[in-house]
Amino acid sequence: MIYLDHAATSYPKPAAVLAAVQRWYVDVGVSPDRGDGDRCRLARREVDATRQRLADLCGTRAAGVAFVSGATEGLNLALRALLAHGDRVLTTAFEHSSVVRPLLALQRERGLHVAVLPPDADGGLAPDRFRAALERERPQVCVFTHASNVTGVAFDAAAIAELARRAACRTLLDASQTAGLLDLRVGADVVVASGHKALLGPPGLGFVAVRGDLDLAPQKQGGTGSSRALDEHPREWPAAFEAGTPNTPAIFGLGAALAGLEPAAQAARLAQGLERLDALAAGLAAKPGVRLLLPPVGARVPVLSFVHPGYDPSEIGALCAAAGVQVRTGFHCAPWLHAHLGTQAAGTVRFSPGPELTAAELATVLAAF
Numbered sequence: 001m002i003y004l005d006h007a008a009t010s011y012p013k014p015a016a017v018l019a020a021v022q023r024w025y026v027d028v029g030v031s032p033d034r035g036d037g038d039r040c041r042l043a044r045r046e047v048d049a050t051r052q053r054l055a056d057l058c059g060t061r062a063a064g065v066a067f068v069s070g071a072t073e074g075l076n077l078a079l080r081a082l083l084a085h086g087d088r089v090l091t092t093a094f095e096h097s098s099v100v101r102p103l104l105a106l107q108r109e110r111g112l113h114v115a116v117l118p119p120d121a122d123g124g125l126a127p128d129r130f131r132a133a134l135e136r137e138r139p140q141v142c143v144f145t146h147a148s149n150v151t152g153v154a155f156d157a158a159a160i161a162e163l164a165r166r167a168a169c170r171t172l173l174d175a176s177q178t179a180g181l182l183d184l185r186v187g188a189d190v191v192v193a194s195g196h197k198a199l200l201g202p203p204g205l206g207f208v209a210v211r212g213d214l215d216l217a218p219q220k221q222g223g224t225g226s227s228r229a230l231d232e233h234p235r236e237w238p239a240a241f242e243a244g245t246p247n248t249p250a251i252f253g254l255g256a257a258l259a260g261l262e263p264a265a266q267a268a269r270l271a272q273g274l275e276r277l278d279a280l281a282a283g284l285a286a287k288p289g290v291r292l293l294l295p296p297v298g299a300r301v302p303v304l305s306f307v308h309p310g311y312d313p314s315e316i317g318a319l320c321a322a323a324g325v326q327v328r329t330g331f332h333c334a335p336w337l338h339a340h341l342g343t344q345a346a347g348t349v350r351f352s353p354g355p356e357l358t359a360a361e362l363a364t365v366l367a368a369f
Contacts, residue, residue: 002325002361004280006273007149007177007303007332007352009196009203013253020256021202024249031248043248050255051238057258058209059185066241067251070206071176072098074192075143077241078172078208079106081216082141082190088113090139090169092125093340094148094155097333099174103143115139119340122296123151127159134167141170146178146186150334150341150348152277152303153295154178157186176206177301180261181270189214198269198301199261201254205247216241272355273302276362280304280351283366290369293341293348305332305341305348313349320349323368327351 003011024043032044048062055062068074075098083089089112091103107114115137120126125144134142142164147154157173164171165187173188180198184191191209195201210216221233222243234240281304284290293305308316317329331338331347338344351365 002357002365004351004353004357004365005326005328006197006354007301007350008328010198010200010354012356013202014200014257014260016256016260017200017202017253021249021253024252028248028252031245034245046255047246047248047251050251050258053255053258053261054207054209057179057184057261058191059187060191060209060211063237064210064212064214066208066238067246068206068208068241069204069247070196071096071174071192071194072206074206074208075099075172075174076102077219078190078192078216079103079141079143080219082170082172083110083112084140085110086112087141088115088137088139090115090117090130090133090137090142090144092117092144093119093336094125094145094150094153094334095143095336096145096149096174096176097335098176099143099145100335113137116336119337120296123294124153124296124298125155127156127163130160131163134163134169138167139169141172143172143174145174145176146182146184147299147301147303148295148334148337149177149303150305150332150337150350151293151295152300154182154299154301156299157188161187161189177303180266181273181301182299183263184209187211190216195250195254195257199254200257202250205250205254208241210237218243220244269355270301273353274300276353276355276357277302277304277351279362280353280365283362284369287366287369293343302353304351305343306351307343307348312346314346316349320365320368323364325365325368 030039032047051065052062054065161171171188172190175193179193189211195205196203218233218240220243289308313329320327328350
């Protein structure tokens with residue numbers, strides 16, 4: 001299989017990640033804070049080390065990083081913790097359903113005022129647009145994605161976070177498409193991401209990282225492994241956001257992935273992925289009828305969407321699958337963006353290659369068209 005769906009889940013996982021997951025199942029088998037003994041202490045050390053690596057990645061303290069089941073849960077919890085009845089929210093048309101759906105549910109439940117920034121004419125979102133919207137809307141919270149999972153355009157998160165801070169507005173950054181590729185130390189109050197995309201970790205794990213001394217109130221209650229017989233969920237972080245048995249094997253795997261994620265390696269992975277993507281884009285552009293949905297010049301991640309007037313995206317996906325090429329078709333869980341792209345009828349075909357794509361595989365993909 002030629003794999004071109006890294007924006008959904010990276011594949012294959014590094015050998016070190018697989019070995020770390022297996023190590024938990026074979027040699028550890030227990031969760032941290034769920035008993036005494038050497039194995040529980042070992043699990044605690046591994047979990048603490050992974051938490052610290054994520055804190056370093058986001059530029060925050062380890063106690064401000066909570067493990068969750070994925071970015072979907074993390075965004076749901078963070079939005080519920082940040083937003084009060086009647087709050088004003090600023091967001092963008094590029095958002096994933098993990099923001100759109102809970103935000104609209106909270107709008108109905110808590111009477112929120114939600115303002116949605118459409119794309120610029122070139123398909124980006126300039127910080128000046130955020131400045132004007134912050135002045136106009138006066139939001140309490142600004143929630144935005146770091147990069148589009150449809151077009152690959154990346155936004156100036158540091159500039160947006162600084163503008164929001166000056167306007168006394170909290171920021172929630174969805175870094176699911178950029179964690180492992182771009183710098184997350186952008187000054188956002190809350191950063192949420194999944195671990196199974198460019199971070200190369202196992203699925204079923206994500207994180208919420210809060211900035212400074214911000215402590216979001218618990219949004220679900222349950223066991224935390226506390227040695228005290230408490231009948232109320234703890235409010236201290238990170239236990240406040242970590243109710244239930246943790247996904248310790250996935251944390252072991254993510255820790256192994258993060259151990260090899262030095263800044264130079266991260267930059268190299270991004271550059272190689274973009275090089276493969278540009279080669280695919282050039283080959284597709286030469287095919288009659290193909291319309292590439294290219295991002296504006298500037299920061300981006302290795303994601304390319306396209307359409308063809310003679311084929312439904314699902315038909316192209318089926319033809320790719322028959323040729324042994326794994327792609328993504330449809331709306332990519334980005335419900336607001338397609339009206340702006342003119343793809344609201346059936347969505348797009350999406351290529352998101354990794355750096356492992358070879359020249360021979362690239363030729364095979366283009367030959368399939």
